[in-house]
Amino acid sequence: MLFNSMEFMIFFPVVVAVYFILPRRAKQFWLLIASYYFYMCWNARYAVLILFSTVITYGSGLFLQKIKETSWDNLRKIKYKKYMVAFSFILNLAVLFYFKYINFAFDAVRELFRLIHIELHAPAFDIMLPVGISFYTFQALSYTMDVYRDEIYAEKNFFRYALFVSFFPQLVAGPIERSKNLLKQLDKPQKFEFGRAREGILLMLWGFFLKVVLADRIAVFVDTVYGDYQTYQGMYLIVATVLFAFQIYCDFYGYSVIAMGAAKVLGIQLMENFEAPYLAVSVAGFWRRWHISLTSWFRDYLYIPLGGSRKGKIRKYRNTMLVFLVSGLWHGADFTYVLWGGLNGGYQVLGEMIKPLRDKIVSAFNLHRESLGHRILCMSATFMLVDFAWIFFRADRIIDALRIVKSMIVVKNPWILYDGSLYDCGLDSRNFNMMLLCLCILLFADCCKEKGIQIRNVIARQDGWFRCILIAGCIWAILTFGIWGPGYQDVNFIYFQF
DSSP, X not given: XXXXXXXXXXXXXXXXXXXXXXXXXHHHHXXXXXXXXXXXXXXXXXXXXXXXXXXXXXXXXXXXXXXHTSSOOHHHHHHHHHHHHHXXXXXXXXXXXXXXXXXXXXXXXXXXXXXXXXXOOOOXXXXXOOTXXXXXXXXXHHHHHHHHTTSSOOXXXXXXXXXXXXXXXXXXXXXXXXXXXXXXXXXXXXXXXXXXXXXXXXXXXXXXXXXXXXXXXXXXXXXXXXXTTTTSOTHHHHHHHHHHHHHHHHHHHHHHHHHHHHHHHTTOOOOOOOSOGGGOSSHHHHHHHSSHHHHHHHIIIIITXXXXXXXXXXXXXHHHHHHHHHHHHHHOSSHHHXXXXXXXXXXXXXXXXXXXXXXXXHHHTTXXXXXXXXXXXXXXXHXXXXXXXXXXXXXXXXXXXXXXXXXXXXXXXXXXXXXXXXXXXXXXXXXHHHHHHHHHHHHHHHHHHHTTOOHXXXXXXXXXXXXXXXXXXXXXXXXXXXXXXXXXXXXXXXXXXX
């Protein structure tokens, strides 16, 4: 069941209505049932995987708590706590590896043997990737680590913990919530508040705009060009690559905002997953603003345990590269994603290495880092670096990505920008101009966020009649200008494949 489907438009109001009618003790059970139903709409059998991860991490948490409460000496406690964490991680990651990486691993081994002229006949498994497995696995594992680090007490109520792992708004594509935030809120269900519900609905409408009106419209152009890059060369690919950066942003940001809005209607606050990332002035700054829940997960549970930046620059560079290579692999079982992660890690390492040189240039030319011109220059450079890496994320194979890069450099056809040729790439002039207008709206919204202006709070301060007209107008605009298939067919979210 997709957020942008007719089924969800029926499912969500029913869930909300029943949730606020039920007595306090029954609310968690209802949300748990609704969450499992939501997930089982894709493949009912794969609900067993969520249950498996839930049982393992729930039990691990209880055992960790028991170990901490024993009279053992500290060394013995630490030893057995590490065993329990390893047990939880190995079982959960084994399931993730089988469903997501088993074929990739066999293909890599087969290619490795082929390099030394040995033909290896490795088996191929016909496995359908469970939706959201990477997200809920990481969320469950973070709970195990939080209990291990004494940051929270182990949750004793199994049903509440099961809801934490499977909470439907953020189940399949995040944000990856922390137990310290979500479990506490699930323990104290809120009463219905009209103001909070209104804010949640505004968030959901913004998310639907980003996904249905903007991301899916951009996707038509990008898919046309990347799907036939040998025909659409040079400037076509440059335009498509720039647009893909906004497509994936709007698609994933749209999902996160809808998830935040749906949770807020239910009285639950989810974390912000995006903070105007394309307004960042460095690649490191971009990653502090993009997919914040995953970036912070890798920082807290991989980068810092590896030593972070505490053991010298060489170790810091190594840890940074390792984190981004793993992040790339997390996104998909293909070397294109690993290379994408490696590029982003390499940008940051190189940026750290040449920082003294950049500081000298700024000082020598008396540049002002906070000036508008300097910030625009840095934002443009950051966007170009990040966007170049997106080529490898979007391409089907590394060889395809390299051919696309070559075409961008070699083929010179700038006239397509003004002779109407761009209107032959899936979007006619009306839809292409609509896309540009919507991109301007997105830029305005991100600039407001950068300045600390919450547009929905501005709307909340207006008269009731104005808010009603605005919400009705937004719904009409989404239905009218959204990219729909026959019968208002829904389009999948990009990050569902991860």
